Structures are given as structure tokens and as C-alpha cells.
Amino acid sequence: MSRVFLSSPALRPPGAVKEKEFVVRCIRCGQCVEICPHGTLVFKGGFGRDRHTPMFEPEDTPCYLCMKCPPVCPSGALDASLTDMRRAHMGRAHILRNRCHNYTGATMCMTCYDRCPLRASAIVLADGLTPAVTSACTGCGICAHVCPVKAVVVLSREAHWVPGDAVPTLPAEGEAMPPHHAAGDAR
């Protein structure tokens, strides 16, 4: 399943600057990986441009938005002033309509909604029944980690595509859509 999404840009720690700048700024010192209390952050392997930069795979371990990593970054690859988890902007979750129990009608499952750290803000229940991701989603990936049928795909905010059967992203309540997210959805 995850093999299909291997070509997507990696999910970066909270507060990461734009991917192109990130691979240049990051000095691969490992301070963010070291401070991460959940073992979420790992080094990217290989010999490419992004060799040994920090990333995470929500299916393995999601980001619990403890926000400990941005302040320890010495290089400016992560915005050291970031402390608000709602502004982590790592990516966006997409619920796959043809897998999610609530859409296929198999059973009522509220796992993603219950476990979302921004419950009722990043994941809302449309009609009180079907979960939908809003633009408040930070891409922490907890929903993808807990989903019993792997119906959630988390893509980096730099991904240029959305899964075909994804439930459309709703605007977050009470906020205008952040401009780069809005642009991503328009593509």
C-alpha cells in the first residue's frame, strides 16, 4: 500500500522550511531526531540530496505534536520559534472513501476522529457520520496510524497530488484557508 506513495515528498518535522530550502539548510546534526520522545523522526537513507535529513512515516510512528524539535534546530531548517501545534503544517491527511468503514457502510468507526489531536477541528464529522479532514489538519498522521483499515493517506504539504478517491478537504471552521494549502487543493 505505502509503496504506491513512495514517490511523494517525505513528511518533515514541524516548522520545516520549504523542501528545497530544507535540504540545503539542514546540517544533518540529528538534534531533532535525538529530542523526539516518541521515536517518530528518523533519518532518510540513501545518497540523494536529502541524505540523512529528518523525516517520519506516520504508518510506523506518527508525530504526536509535542513540538520539542523546532526549538532545538540549530540550522534554521526548522522554525525555532514554533511552539503552537496547530501551526505545524507538515502535510495533510486524506481519507480514502472506498476504504473507510463509515463510507463503505461496513460499520461505524470513529477511531480517527477520536484520536486526532485537533479533534473536531482537523477532522470533523460531516452529518455526524462521515469523517472529513479540514484545512486545519497538520499532517501529524495519528489518524493514519490508528485507522484499522489503512483508509488514511498522509501526504506532505509539498505533494502535488491527492489520491483519486479521497474525501474532499473542508475549510477549517472559523479560519481562512492558509494560502499554500488552498493552492495545493486547487491543483
Place this chain on the structure above:
Amino acid sequence: MNIRLSLLRCFSRWGVIALFCALPWLNAAGMHGISGSLFALDIFGWPFGDPAALLQALAGGAMPSLRLLWGVGSSLLLAFFLGRVFCGWLCPYGLFSEAVVALSRKTARRGSVAGRTELVSRAVVLALGFGLVLCGYPALTALSFPGTLSLAPLMAALDGPGRLLFDLLVLPGTVLLLEFLFGERLWCRFCCPQGLLLGAAAWLGARCGRLGQFWSLPVRWQAGRCSCKAEQPCGDVCTLRVQPRRKGGPDPLRCSRCGDCIQTCADKGKALSWMR
């Protein structure tokens, strides 16, 4: 000399390795007093940084953060005042590289001493790395062996002896093998970008220090006390092949302040000593 310098140095460098092996565990236990790697190290709030990593960020067109500048400044100041002590006393690659020398010394393979060639070669490697960074590939951190080795325990803690660790160690491992086969300390002498940058700071420090005479830790050679004529045990013992019998001491760009020559001389005429 009461305490053997080589013993002290052994403790110091194995201590560095032990520290980095312990760091993932210390961090897991919530002790963050010392954190990072030899790319960027925080010691109780005081940062140190790899000058080549800073160069890489600059070459990439990114304005580095104040903390990275401060960290690199600390590293360069250390070299300015004490010489390349990092290379001789702390660098984990240096430890392995000297272990290779100890292994290959038995086969006694010693070529000619090539001072200027070493510096030119190191500058070429730095320039090539810089060029690759300009082309978009982060070569300078990939070529940073001390930083790379200091990350190894963390990577091992993350995914065991997996592919990541192999990625990490394949380059330093290959170079160590080459050193064993073809020559002593090849990386430190001919390639290491950190060594060149720290050496430049040390050279500057030695120049200013000689004017002021109140800092720096150069090796001093007192010709009058030197009792060895044709033979030179001090030069032979130096794995970096620096000539310590020189007016003003060994070349600060190449000397790692390891003190091997001083220790050797202590048994002879005591012509070599730390300058105070």
C-alpha cells in the same frame, strides 16, 4: 613527563565515542544537557558547530541561524587558541585512523613527507565539495567524517544495524581500508575539510599568539636542547608526518597538537615542549 600524553588522549577520544554511544540512552531518559552530534553539539547550552556544515548552508544560499554561527565560532575559537586540538584529542575518525596506523606500522610503509601538497589537496577537496553544494548536492556534510561517525550510535539505536547505518559507515569504512592499504592518515592529511578550516583558525591563532605571547598551545622546539642529530624520533612518531623540529614549532595548519613528538622527546633531550 609524569602522565603519558598518549594515555590521556586515548581516554579523551574513547570518552567522546562513549559519550555519543550513551547519548541516545541519556536523551531517552530525559537528560538533554549534552545533545547533538559533531555537526552541531550543545554542551549545557553552549553550542559548537562544524565549520564545513556552515559553509554548506552558505553555499546553498541559506542565511544560517545565529546559533549555528555561534557554534561554528566556538569551534574556530577553540582552534584559534589551542590549535587543532579537536583533530588530535576529540575526533573519532582520528582515533580509528591512528588505529589503522598502529596496524599497518608493522608493515612499515612510509612515503615522503609532503607538506604543501597536503594543504593544496585538502583545499581542492573543500573546493570540490563546495562546488557540489552549489550544484545542489550536500557534499560537505557527507564528507564530514567526525560528524558522520558521531551520528552512528543514534542511527543504530533508531533502526539497528540496518541499511541506514551501512549508508553512513560505507564511506569512512572504505577510506580506512584505503589508508590501511596505501598510506597512513590519508584522509586527515589530504582530504579532511574540517581539518583545513580548523587549521586555518589555528594558523591565525599562532600568528597572533606569537605577537602577544600569551595564548595558544603550540609545540615549542628549543634547538639548543636537541640532542638527536641525524635521526629524528619526534618526526618519525608523528602519524601526520609533520616536522616538529622547526623554528616556531610544527606547522599549525597540519599539526593536530597530539603531543606524540613531545612525549617521544621527553625521553631524550626535552627539546620539545608545550609553549606557555
